[in-house]
Amino acid sequence: MRAYTKEFRYNIKLAVPVIMGMLGHTFVQLADNIMVGQLGTAELAAVSLGNSFVFIAMSLGIGFSTAITPLVAEADGAGNQADGKSALKHGLVLCTVLGLALFGVILLAKPLMYLMEQPPEVVELAIPYLDLVAFSLVPLIIFQAFKQFSEGLSQTKYPMYATILANVVNIVLNYLLIFGSLGFPEMGIVGAAIGTLASRFIMVAYLWYLLKRREKFRFYVTGFNFRKIERRVMDKIISLGFPSALQMFFEVAIFTSAIWLSGVLGKNAQAANQIALNLSSMTFMFGMGLGVAAMIRVGIQKGLRNFKELQRIAKSIFLLTFLLEIVFAALFLLGRHWFPSLYLDVDDVSNMADNTEVITLAGELLLVAAFFQISDGIQVVVLGALRGLQDVKIPTLITFIAYWGIGFPVMYYLGLKTDLESTGIWFGLLAGLSASAILLYIRFNYLTNKLIG
Template identity: 70%
Template sequence: MQLKDYTKEFKYNWKLASPVMLGMLGHTFVSFVDNIMVGQLGTAELAAVSLGNSFMFIAMSLGIGFSTAITPLVAEADTAKDFIKGKSSFKHGLFLCTVLGILLFLMVFFAKPLMHLMKQPVEVVELAIPYLDLVAFSLIPLIIFQGFKQFGDGLSMTKYPMYSTLLGNIINIVLNYLLIFGKFGFPELGIVGAAYGTLVSRIIMVWHLWFLLKGKEKSKAFVTNIKFFVLDKLMLNKIINLGAPSAMQMFFEVAIFTAAIWLSGLLGKNPQAANQIALNLSSMTFMIAMGLSVASMIRVGNQKGLKAYYELRRIAFSLFLMGTMFAVSFALIFFLFHNQLPKLYVDFNDAKNLIDNTEVVSIASKLLIAAAIFQISDSIQVLVLGALRGLQDVKIPTMITFVSYWLVGFPISWFLGKEDAYGSFGIWLGLLAGLTTAAILLYIRFNHLTKKLIKVESV
């Protein structure tokens, strides 16, 4: 097969993936704006947002990971033109996302005392707890939004979740400005103001996406007249069987990055703030790979519905190639500008915090070198994972992610991340090892499965 057989798919891949990328970037941009605005208050406030969001990342990973079960089921039903199956997949998925959103809120709300047991800086914990109360409640609208988003993705209507996310960003930025700093007569709430901005913007996002989908002929019948509590046990089980392993896959990856936040906290507030800067920057580039991963899930799901396994493999490889090209580009940007990018997050005109800010930028610039290297393995692992979800293969990949991140990555982060070893940089070397292991093992799994399917198809 020639290179053009893969590159000719780039245009459609981009058409499908770019709205998802912008929507994903929108989620991360909320955190980016919060960090930049909160960073003006001081390094303790930035570390507090980092600590509070570390709990949120774990909960979000479970909710977002679970919701991905909706996309391949809707994509397969859409290709087969089976409206009843598609609506059932969406309705049951939305019901489970709502229940899960409530449970995750309660989990985070009652987990707050753990902050005192984690040996984090006292000043940081006291700031983080009131922030977390409000942000935890925003999990409910966020996971419901994910249910609608994954449904829209499954119908290849990827631009509408993007519009809602962009609207949410605008509202979040405005409310942050008004409530963090107390502008135009609003109360000056500090980091709690950032939490209010996040909560309100997420509620509006849910309403706006439902409104858009209700207005489109292709999706109107799916999102109206939903008999929410008339449930089919078989469909619930099917979504749980797909969603639970997908949730665990995302949890295992996000949890190791969260562990990196906690390990950084053991080194002090400045290493923790530096870790947050590097994590936030690498999260934004990761959203490009996530967009292509969703496109991979949709397109593989479509080809699975057609039972066209040779085409499925060719299309998947076109996405893998495209993602790798993006990853190499971002790796170069991080490497070339590793000294400049962290400076966006701190105020060097703040004489009171100048020493702290200088140390934070120094640590973060080193972390960006590690982040530059793992751009490639991170992109490959999430793209292949998307393709495997499109094949509705979730159990073995879940085991692979656990082994990669927690039996390979975390022990390295723990051992090399101590103050008398490599400190923050050592923590990120563990992340790099885990991501690289996952990329290799997941690719082997996808390669094996698709060759097996093609062999059966040709018999």
């Protein structure tokens, strides 16, 4: 046990800035949800519906960009600066093209909202919000390329600084534009979308500025020759990035399907689902951050070809994640009735019945979420370790089977065909995440034992 716990301090030191950065992305949504929730449950459901499309696209972009981290970490472990810069340059090109393509796909997909049996008032509110938030994917995915590069060099604090600045900008603009404060126009949820868009452009510009200022990074982030693009490097990033994007897509898509299935049950069920999902996303970011730490440390040990250490370090991160997620599970159990009340105006007499129903439903969902915290944390951190090993194809198949072969059928049947309704949908999420955690851990054990020989 001491062989694992002695790594906790360094793992935490490496992961905390990543977690703060990840929380920053989620905090943009948290701020939007809490501020928009003061307008009513229809507006909160509209933000949920609009973001469901963006989350699917974002999962592909962020998942794809993760290919940059293990390549940079391996190059750093081998002392090869040129390969690290090449990985960043080609990653930037691919992430920019992908961001623009995903923006276009979302615009083309908007009419689907009318065909999904969602509440009409929610769809009408969601469409103008979606236009602006979809465009914010372009700077967000470019930011991800710089972020994954920085993390590949074990420098995790600079993306955190940029994300904190973005959150400050977002909250200020939300305050001014959602409610029409200090003489600004009152724009409702469109104001929230403008805040998100502006904050993401500022975020990518500030991170590039921070990296350029430091002597250690200047070689990597300046003097790009974009005319010289190597097919070999492109193929390497795509071969790692595409399966990683699919892994994240399969997971985010099942959570998105929970939003859509909740919408079939009504606006209050959808609003409750959004509250529980937003809270779960906050704690999930701790697992994501530790998963990045696993990817970095495993990538470095792979570059050094020290496979016994690789396995020990990875398992220390798995244990740390397990202990942390138990704490979050306890918090969800204790605070499941109080947390949802933060999202709505409980003193609003005209919406009292709707708000009370949403808070009650969200509390029931958080009861299930308390248990899937553990599965969710373990599966994402093991997935990070497998990416560090540059093993992406079999894990992609595992995530597809877990979420869509097991999780989705359970959530569809229990949610729409039984009296469990919203709670049944979340039991399906629990089943999918637990299957993913178990199968991915078996895969990691098999691979590392084989490498150790």
